[in-house]
Amino acid sequence: AARCTSDDGDRGRRSRRTSGNGPRDTPSKVDSWRNPKDRPTPVKSGVLSGVESAVRSSYDGPDPELAEALMRDLLVRSPNVRWADIAGLEEPKRVLHENVILPLLMPDYFQGIRRPVKGVLMFGPPGTGKTMLAKAVATECSTTFFNVSAATLGSKYRGESERMVRCLFELAREHAPTTIFFDEIDSLCSTRGSQNEHEASRRVKTEMLVQIDGINGTAEGQRPQVMVMAATNCPWDIDEALRRRLEKRIYIPLPGTAERAELLRLNMQGVEVADDVDYADLAERARGYSGDDLTGVCRDAALNGMRRRIAGLAPDQIKGLSKADVQAPVRMEDFQQALQRINPSVLADEVQHQAWMAKHGAI
Ligand code: ADP
Numbered sequence: 001a002a003r004c005t006s007d008d009g010d011r012g013r014r015s016r017r018t019s020g021n022g023p024r025d026t027p028s029k030v031d032s033w034r035n036p037k038d039r040p041t042p043v044k045s046g047v048l049s050g051v052e053s054a055v056r057s058s059y060d061g062p063d064p065e066l067a068e069a070l071m072r073d074l075l076v077r078s079p080n081v082r083w084a085d086i087a088g089l090e091e092p093k094r095v096l097h098e099n100v101i102l103p104l105l106m107p108d109y110f111q112g113i114r115r116p117v118k119g120v121l122m123f124g125p126p127g128t129g130k131t132m133l134a135k136a137v138a139t140e141c142s143t144t145f146f147n148v149s150a151a152t153l154g155s156k157y158r159g160e161s162e163r164m165v166r167c168l169f170e171l172a173r174e175h176a177p178t179t180i181f182f183d184e185i186d187s188l189c190s191t192r193g194s195q196n197e198h199e200a201s202r203r204v205k206t207e208m209l210v211q212i213d214g215i216n217g218t219a220e221g222q223r224p225q226v227m228v229m230a231a232t233n234c235p236w237d238i239d240e241a242l243r244r245r246l247e248k249r250i251y252i253p254l255p256g257t258a259e260r261a262e263l264l265r266l267n268m269q270g271v272e273v274a275d276d277v278d279y280a281d282l283a284e285r286a287r288g289y290s291g292d293d294l295t296g297v298c299r300d301a302a303l304n305g306m307r308r309r310i311a312g313l314a315p316d317q318i319k320g321l322s323k324a325d326v327q328a329p330v331r332m333e334d335f336q337q338a339l340q341r342i343n344p345s346v347l348a349d350e351v352q353h354q355a356w357m358a359k360h361g362a363i
Pocket residue numbers: 013085086087088089125126127128129130131132133231263266290291292293295
């Protein structure tokens with residue numbers, strides 16, 4: 001049976017961003033998308049100072065304290081991920097470009113039958129770039145970015161998840177255009193657990209459906225206000241009503257051999273690497289490693305020269321060493337040892353994911 005990531009805990013990679021009120025576009029203002037200069041610029045990453053006061057002054061919903069907490073916990077200041085930072089994943093990038101980025105850039109074209117999708121679901125093993133893709137969309141379109149993960153929410157919002165969801169969407173509209181990213185959405189809306197949890201998560205899910213339905217009432221020519229992106233390792237745990245709203249469903253697989261080589265190269269940018277390093281060979285050996293695992297391998301390999309240098313030295317002697325004393329080009333053997341030390345972190349449910357994609361995927 002497939003294992004879910006819902007109790008994996010925070011993988012220690014969440015950042016925060018604060019952003020400000022994006023100008024709201026009226027249909028009359030956005031009729032000249034062909035000339036980007038005429039288009040009102042959406043909010044720039046991290047331009048707002050004093051978020052709390054901005055929330056207080058602009059938020060007129062029923063829950064100012066909750067709003068403030070959400071702004072503090074979920075708003076990501078400058079996600080700052082570019083397409084070029086993401087190795088491989090050409091098909092997901094294409095789908096996101098066409099379905100999320102273009103509607104933001106050309107709102108008056110994406111009308112009627114061409115209306116933008118309500119949401120996008122990215123599924124696949126953890127550590128494969130789903131969060132990066134969501135951040136890249138937010139960066140590319142300069143939208144406000146909320147990162148909602150089950151881990152960030154933890155017990156903090158337990159019991160008030162429903163209120164949280166409502167308030168979050170209110171904030172998202174307020175700071176539009178906005179991208180909301182729900183990581184591990186299965187655990188936020190899971191229908192499993194005790195009767196009480198079951199009841200609570202049913203309410204959260206209903207609230208999500210209502211809110212997602214509400215965001216796409218954009219008037220003619222108006223830029224989509226809020227874009228919902230979600231990620232999960234267990235797409236089969238998402239029930240049909242929510243699945244239908246996440247209209248694009250894309251499989252984000254573990255990297256293939258070529259992508260692994262690219263990931264290794266990307267990770268070692270700016271680090272001195274010895275001539276004997278053969279990324280293609282390493283990529284072959286790193287079968288089953290996720291992008292996140294490969295970052296770990298590179299980090300470990302990059303430390304190996306230092307390990308060699310300080311072996312057998314006393315703390316006092318180490319203290320006297322300069323950076324130049326310990327720095328050495330990273331060698332092939334450093335990578336090989338790192339690969340031995342670090343094992344792949346995920347058991348990919350490749351067969352199951354592919355089967356789900358074949359049945360419910362939409363790209
Ligand atoms: P997910 O959301 O799928 O669990 P993330 O997007 O948070 O994974 O990726 C975790 C880390 O793994 C990133 O910070 C990055 O270092 C690395 N990574 C994973 N996939 C990629 C990729 N396709 N390109 C570049 N880096 C990647």
